[in-house]
Amino acid sequence: MxxxxxxxxxxxxxxxxxxxxxxxxxxxxxxxxxxxxxxxxxxxxxxxxxxxxxxxxxxxxxxxxxxxxxxxxxxxxxxxxxxxxxxxxxxxxxxxxxxxxxxxxxxxxxxxxxxxxxxxxxxxxxxxxxxxxxxxxxxxxxxxxxxxxxxxxxxxxxxxxxxxxxxxxxxxxxxxxxxxxxxxxxxxxxxxxxxxxxxxxxxxxxxxxxxxxxxxxxxxxxxxxxxxxxxxxxxxxxxxxxxRNFGDVRTLEFELVNAPDFKLLDYHRRFHLTEDELSAERDGSLARVRFDTAKVSVEDVVSYTLSTVHVKDLNIKGVEIEEIIKRLYRREVSL
Ligand SMILES: Nc1ncnc2c1ncn2[C@@H]1O[C@H](COP(=O)(O)OP(=O)(O)OP(=O)(O)O)[C@@H](O)[C@H]1O
Ligand SMILES: [Mg+2]
Missing domain, CATH: 3.40.50.300 (P-loop containing nucleotide triphosphate hydrolases)
Structure with missing residues (x-):
């Protein structure tokens, strides 16, 4: 057309x-x-x-x-x-x-x-x-x-x-x-x-x-x-x-029972990852970990988290289109 x-x-x-x-x-x-x-x-x-x-x-x-x-x-x-x-x-x-x-x-x-x-x-x-x-x-x-x-x-x-x-x-x-x-x-x-x-x-x-x-x-x-x-x-x-092109990136979100415990988590050292491959941040008692499943499995990230800190609630999200496009616009990634 x-x-x-x-x-x-x-x-x-x-x-x-x-x-x-x-x-x-x-x-x-x-x-x-x-x-x-x-x-x-x-x-x-x-x-x-x-x-x-x-x-x-x-x-x-x-x-x-x-x-x-x-x-x-x-x-x-x-x-x-x-x-x-x-x-x-x-x-x-x-x-x-x-x-x-x-x-x-x-x-x-x-x-x-x-x-x-x-x-x-x-x-x-x-x-x-x-x-x-x-x-x-x-x-x-x-x-x-x-x-x-x-x-x-x-x-x-x-x-x-x-x-x-x-x-x-x-x-x-x-x-x-x-x-x-x-x-x-x-x-x-x-x-x-x-x-x-x-x-x-x-x-x-x-x-x-x-x-x-x-x-x-x-x-x-x-x-x-x-x-x-x-x-x-x-x-x-x-x-x-x-x-798919962007890679299979997931975000693990969880709520900490005790917020300061967040510092006990050191994903980078534990899994030998760079900031690009995994990023972790905390906002109050809510923590967010973004990672590339080609570098570390969902299972490993979850089990390390649960065995290190007390967690009240958690969920895992797939990659969001908004995130991809934001990074493309900023030219952090190319296709
Ligand atoms: N009549 C014009 N004379 C000179 N430059 C122009 C003219 N129209 C557009 N441009 C330039 O062409 C480029 C593309 O403009 P365009 O309006 O197509 O962008 P856009 O993708 O629609 O952006 P936006 O998301 O801001 O609407 C810009 O650098 C703009 O300054
Ligand atoms: Mg326009």
């Missing part, structure tokens, strides 16, 4: 020397620097998939989305969505896609929401009966009722985001591009939006590209992720694959 081949986008940035003199100089003799915002990215998304598109701030995610949606022209490379090249056939192409940029609204500021949708209905030429059905459906999943008569400028962030998502779905697009649709929202609205995305994807087979910094969005919605950093792809695969 979505096919991106070696996409690149360079921006020319004008470098200004400091001070007024610098401003004047750069006005007449601008010194330009080229920023490679997207540096050769290729990936594919099959029909009906929800792809998590992630990476640290400034990685180039929004720039990729803008090229895929036809807002920006790639410097080189190409993309094709449902057989169309966005930049070539813009008028027909926009009927097939829905786009939401969470950072800014695409709705008309002064129009009441209901009128906004009526205008969009005309733009996309949605037939009356289909429009009624669609609005009823969107109302139900996104709970628009309480503010549908309000002008967009009076909406709260959460209401505005739901309104934006509904607008992007009005014409039943085949592909939905969501660039940070949950940014700054409370848990209830996030939940609402996640459910809407899931429902649209399940019931209509809509293909979705989702950019987010909230990893719960990814865990709940996406089977596959593409991660980019500094304009380049650094990972492309399933969440379970990411976990």
């Amino acid at each position: 979505i096919y991106a081949d070696n996409l690149r986008k360079e921006f020319k940035k004008i470098i200004k020397e400091p001070g007024l003199k610098g401003s004047v100089k750069s006005l007449f003799h601008p010194k330009k620097e080229i920023v490679k915002a997207v540096d050769g990215i290729s990936f594919e998304v099959p029909k009906g998939e929800i792809l998590g598109f992630i990476g640290p701030n400034g990685a180039g995610k929004s720039t990729v989305i803008k090229m895929l949606t036809g807002i920006l022209m790639p410097t080189s490379g190409m993309c094709r969505i449902n057989g169309k090249i966005p930049q070539e056939d813009r008028k027909n192409y926009v009927r097939e896609i829905g786009v939401v940029f969470g950072q800014r609204t695409q709705l008309w500021w002064d129009l009441a929401l209901r009128e906004t949708y009526a205008v969009l209905k005309e733009i996309y030429q949605v037939p009356d009966d289909q429009y009624q059905k669609r609005m009823a459906f969107l109302n139900e999943v996104l709970e628009l009722d309480s503010f549908i008569t309000s002008p967009v400028r009076t909406l709260s962030l959460g209401q505005r985001m739901r309104a934006d998502i509904a607008a992007s779905l009005l014409h039943s697009p085949k592909v939905l591009f969501l660039d940070e649709p949950t940014i700054g929202l409370d848990v209830v609205v996030k939940d609402n939006i996640r459910n809407a995305i899931m429902k649209i994807n399940k019931e209509e087979g809509t293909t979705v590209i989702l950019t987010t910094h909230d990893l719960a969005d990814i865990e709940l919605l996406c089977e596959r992720i593409v991660m980019i950093d500094k304009g380049k792809k650094v990972f492309d695969g399933g969440l379970s694959e990411l976990k």
Whole structure:
């Protein structure tokens, strides 16, 4: 459904020397620097998939989305969505896609929401009966009722985001591009939006590209992720694959009967491990030991712990996706 081949986008940035003199100089003799915002990215998304598109701030995610949606022209490379090249056939192409940029609204500021949708209905030429059905459906999943008569400028962030998502779905697009649709929202609205995305994807087979910094969005919605950093792809695969690649890291959490006893535990000496292979910390009476099961077994860590200190309660956790991604972003590990 979505096919991106070696996409690149360079921006020319004008470098200004400091001070007024610098401003004047750069006005007449601008010194330009080229920023490679997207540096050769290729990936594919099959029909009906929800792809998590992630990476640290400034990685180039929004720039990729803008090229895929036809807002920006790639410097080189190409993309094709449902057989169309966005930049070539813009008028027909926009009927097939829905786009939401969470950072800014695409709705008309002064129009009441209901009128906004009526205008969009005309733009996309949605037939009356289909429009009624669609609005009823969107109302139900996104709970628009309480503010549908309000002008967009009076909406709260959460209401505005739901309104934006509904607008992007009005014409039943085949592909939905969501660039940070949950940014700054409370848990209830996030939940609402996640459910809407899931429902649209399940019931209509809509293909979705989702950019987010909230990893719960990814865990709940996406089977596959593409991660980019500094304009380049650094990972492309399933969440379970990411976990596997990362190694089988576990965390043993336990509550000490007597907190100061924690110092009796010396895992590093006992098992000849480095800080990388095992880390232990205490917060009050709660202790946490993270370790790589390739270096030391769960059984050994647990039995050493229980035979050294008195423990009230304990549990073992598998690797969490958040932890992996945090470390990838910090470049502590590479895949
Ligand atoms: N119009 C532009 N002119 C110049 N530089 C730009 C322009 N748009 C983006 N950039 C630069 O391109 C790089 C990638 O930006 P982009 O917005 O795609 O990142 P992002 O991954 O979406 O980040 P975030 O998570 O913060 O939204 C950044 O260094 C940014 O400053
Ligand atoms: Mg962005």
